[in-house]
Amino acid sequence: MSEKTAGTVTVAGTLVALLAFGYAEFMLPDRPLLSDYALVSGGLLPVVIGMLALASACLSLAYGLATGEPGRTAATRVLLLAAAGGLMLCALFPTDATVIKSASGEIHRWAGAVVFTTLPVAAWGLARGRAALPRWTAVKALSVTSAVALAVYLAAHPASFTSPWIGGEAYYGLLQRGLVLTEVVLVAAMAVAFMIRRTVMAPPVTGAAPAARDERLAA
Template sequence: MLIDVTLITRKARATVPVIATAALAFSLVPIFLLHLVAAGVVDPVRDVISDYVFPPGGAVLLAAASLGLAGASLAVRHALLKQGLPSRSPESVLIVLWAAGLVVATFFPTDPTGVETSFSGAVHRYAGAAMFVCLPLAGWLLARRRPEAKAVRWLSLASGVASLAFLLAHAPLLEQSVPEFLGLFERVLYALLYAQLFAVTAMARAEVAS
């Protein structure tokens, strides 16, 4: 009986990272749809992802993408908790803040380019800044806790550097000099953040198998 309970518990622990990986993959669907629906309206090289809120139907898909990623990130956190990560650890709290930033940025959309910053636009910016700091830092701390997770370490470092560069691009002295490729840069940043999250779920799966 004890063996059966142990096997059931092990299978349950193994299922959680798989669900988290599937949730991450599913959250990519509305992102791809956004690029199809808004093709020719939003320039993926120049325009940031938040600008997808303006084309017809874009707001719904953008909300689905952001909230889907927030939910998937919390699923990743749950997988880590199942592997023994304390719920109040810095890594756990940072992942929650990253997810919260996605939710806040969803309900406080950005302003159109060239328009004076509104309250919603300001909240959106600060939420984005918090997001891009929290997730790379969470990954870096996870990698320090688990030295064997080299992919998590390097992807967290890469996403951290990219996040810092993206945030600096919004500084008053630089904001007017980098608009031509800001959208492309942000998409590379999101690709790194997604890769980091997938690497974390892979780490969690490996821990179950070991």
């Protein structure tokens, strides 16, 4: 699989994840969190498909990075693999209703924590040190947005001691949905930013052939 194909597979995986989560959100009875849809009739399949599709997107992106920039992207690839593993565990081990009280629920919770924390760090690491181009700026902005959304979500979650102070129980589900959306888009943004690198032609010099430089050297 080529670098370009890996990027295409990544974007396709994020689109499938968005469609699956969107189906659960709009077609099933309201639940506090997205993962809770797996507990209602007809909700397990779309939730599992969404998680596995996003896991596949992370894996294909890691493969593309290994093909295109094996040395520079090592840390990002490790984080993407960790996120993919966390998503697979979330799919295999459903959460509990209301209060976490089973081994499956604990695995789901901590695997989700891995996903939510690794993806923003992976994106920031991938974009750090590159040229100030719009696509890399967008990746950085999305990674910061995701990190801030995660912090606010954790503060608002009913299990947090700060939740009563900020009335988090009323809107923590909305925050989680925003966080999931941001991170799905973030994976796609990383793939697109990395995939559209092009060879930039330098201005022609009299008596000399145009010189080409790879944007990766300037990025």
